[in-house]
Amino acid sequence: MNPPLERNRKFTAALLLAPMVLLLLGFLVVPVAGVLRSSFLDGDYLLEGTGFTVGHYLRFFSDSYYSSILWETFVDGVIVSLICLVVGFPTGYSLARLPPLARRWRTIIVILPLTLSLVVIVFGWLIILGRNGLLNSVLFNLGIISSPKTLLFTRPAVILVLVQQFLPFMILSVLSVVTQIDPVLEQAASNLRANRLVTFRRVIIPLATPGILVGCNLVFVLSISAFITPRLIGGNRVPMLGSLIYERIMSEFNWPSGAAMAFILFVAGLGFTAAFNALAASRLVMGGRLHAR
Amino acid sequence: MIRRTFLKLATATAMSALAAPYVHAQDKKFAGVTLRVGGWGGLYDETIKKYVAAPLEERTGLKVEMTAGTQSADLVKMVANRENPPYDIYQADSAYMVEALKADFIREIKESDVPNIKRILPGFREYDEYGVPYSVFxxxxxxxxxxxxxxxxxxxxxxxxxxxxxxxxxxxxxxxxxxxxxxxxxxxxxxxxxxxxxxxxxxxxxxxxxxxxxxxxxxxxxxxxxxxxxxxxxxxxxxxxxxxxxxxxxxxxxxxxxGATSYMNIPKNAKNPEAALAFLEQMLSDEGMLGLPRSMRLGVTTDVKLPEDIAKDMTFNSLERLALKKNxxxxxxxxxxxxxxxxxxxxxxx
CATH class of the missing domain: 3.40.190.10 (Periplasmic binding protein-like II)
Incomplete structure (x- = not known):
């Protein structure tokens, strides 16, 4: 490409990226830097701390209570992501294979829960999972249980509600990628005598991996930072780091400690997703090479 | 001549009729002023609107805007906006009064500012001249x-x-x-x-x-x-x-x-301190004070006489009952x- 054209292309790209870069700089990088700075303040009340200390970080890692909550938060995030993947992939795939008009309407139905307030959704679940709620009534009438069970305020209940909240993100991520996979590829695999399972494993999954990765990342990040659901559905019996951070900042006014916990969650979440993506990408490349042989 | 007099009279009458609400509004001390009160939501706020804000608006023209929130979130807002506080009245219970004083954003309120303060029962003003206690729970x-x-x-x-x-x-x-x-x-x-x-x-x-x-x-x-x-x-x-x-x-x-007491406070840099003082005076009046007992059976902090039918359902319905409350x-x-x-x-x- 000739140099003036190349310069022009770079300039256009920079111009197109500028609004997003400025937005991220102003509303992500600067606040995160502020949180980072606050986390090193030597104090335990609002932002009145001064100086520099790593005490908040040391306290977090030296107390097994906090590190165990961090661990459980990540485990919950992984479980929610996996359930969303198992439930969301077939839905996303089937939507992608529908004619455009039918797909549009069904996609709207998938998106619909996202338009509701989270508090409304959570209160809906409180009614469904309550001792006198719908689920207990159904189980009781079917003779599965002899008396109403406590379904709320348990870890499975928190995971169930998180799955319901974040499932649309997985479905939409898978849908957007699978629609790009030409159905002819599946027919070609079939002509080569690959059964449906082999086609799914060797053709669909590798090609849909970018969508799966995006979906998993989104669901995982949203799950580990959730704080309303663990508080209301978990009733403080199912602590997650997000709700602990909220408590530390909004109730205890201990902003430096809350900032340290938020930054730990940020870095750990970033590290985990980066490692997961790197691993998934390398597997994909390796898988591609094997298939190429 | 008669026609001219009639026209003059008709014009004068029409002008008076049109100007009446304006002139009337100008008579009211806080006409055009909006007082911003940090509320706690639900029936609590509705009661304060009904027994404090509405009568005050009727008398003085003061508009009251209550925003539902929590005292912890409101405290953060007040601290973050000391120079331009979001509320003219910040509500806190006994525990959060400690935080509000520590954060140093509320002003003293004296009896000379709010005459009804003299009606507050002994022991309810826990923080000297800071905060006006209006309810006990x-x-x-x-x-x-x-x-x-x-x-x-x-x-x-x-x-x-x-x-x-x-x-x-x-x-x-x-x-x-x-x-x-x-x-x-x-x-x-x-x-x-x-x-x-x-x-x-x-x-x-x-x-x-x-x-x-x-x-x-x-x-x-x-x-x-x-x-x-x-x-x-x-x-x-x-x-x-x-x-x-x-x-x-x-x-x-x-x-x-x-138990604890609920207080109303005026921030140091409140936009409408005069109107806030009038609000507090109405809160401590018999009319204002009986609102929360009527709707929620919450206890009072002044010498107001409690109606029998309300008092029977209240925890703090007598001085003897109040004595049960531990400091x-x-x-x-x-x-x-x-x-x-x-x-x-x-x-x-x-």
Missing amino acids: TYIPVFNSEQLEKPITTYTDLARPDLEGKITLPAATFDTNCLYLLGMAEENGGSISNMEPAFKLLEKAKDNIVALGQSTVAMIQMFENGEVAAGVMSDARGYEMRAKGLPIVSVMPPQGIY VDWEKWMADRSSRIERINKILRG
Whole structure:
């Protein structure tokens, strides 16, 4: 490409990226830097701390209570992501294979829960999972249980509600990628005598991996930072780091400690997703090479 | 001539009719002023609007805008906007008054500013001339009499083995609501400086606790849905559940009960301090003071006479009942909040 054209292309790209870069700089990088700075303040009340200390970080890692909550938060995030993947992939795939008009309407139905307030959704679940709620009534009438069970305020209940909240993100991520996979590829695999399972494993999954990765990342990040659901559905019996951070900042006014916990969650979440993506990408490349042989 | 006189008279009458509301509004002291009050939502705010804001608007033209929130979130807003506070009136209970004073954003309010202050009963102005106390409430054990065979009589009873999987307690972050812990401590030889007996009891009660309520509304729902049969609630919420037909009994532990006072404050840099003072004066008037007892059976802080039909449902309905209310060292209570919250969380998790 000739140099003036190349310069022009770079300039256009920079111009197109500028609004997003400025937005991220102003509303992500600067606040995160502020949180980072606050986390090193030597104090335990609002932002009145001064100086520099790593005490908040040391306290977090030296107390097994906090590190165990961090661990459980990540485990919950992984479980929610996996359930969303198992439930969301077939839905996303089937939507992608529908004619455009039918797909549009069904996609709207998938998106619909996202338009509701989270508090409304959570209160809906409180009614469904309550001792006198719908689920207990159904189980009781079917003779599965002899008396109403406590379904709320348990870890499975928190995971169930998180799955319901974040499932649309997985479905939409898978849908957007699978629609790009030409159905002819599946027919070609079939002509080569690959059964449906082999086609799914060797053709669909590798090609849909970018969508799966995006979906998993989104669901995982949203799950580990959730704080309303663990508080209301978990009733403080199912602590997650997000709700602990909220408590530390909004109730205890201990902003430096809350900032340290938020930054730990940020870095750990970033590290985990980066490692997961790197691993998934390398597997994909390796898988591609094997298939190429 | 007659026609001219008629036209003059008609014009004068029409002008008067058109100008009347404007002239009338100008007579009102706070016409065109909007007072911003940090509210607590629901029936509480509705009551204050009905018995304080509405009569004041009628008399002075003052418009009152109440924004529902929580005192902790409002405190953060006030601290973050000291120079231009979001409210002209900030509400706090006894515990949060410590935080508001520590953050140093509220001003003193003297009797010369609000004459009705002289009607406040002794002991209610806990912070010298800061804050105007307008309501008193308590957190006491409550239980569903149809679901428990043996009644609860003390805070300590909440740890009884027969209550396994049957109780709810307020979340650890609600400082005033957590006074039940002080009750547990003092009933078992402890004190505000020695809360160990309470924590040991909480450890024993761990399996009894279904959930910690994130709000009183959530706790009421737990009672309504049959999730729990006992817990610790404010006296007002106990009354609310009884009014809904639930067989809820509020317990008065013989060793004393723990309550707090609600205060209204004016920020140092409030936009409308004069109007805020008028609001406080109306709050402490008989009309304003009887609003919350009427709607929620909350206690009063002045010498206002309580109607019999309301008083019978109130916890603090006489000076003798008020004497049951134990004094709390709020500074100490709030100084220990972080360690208390962490301890409760750890006990319930462990």
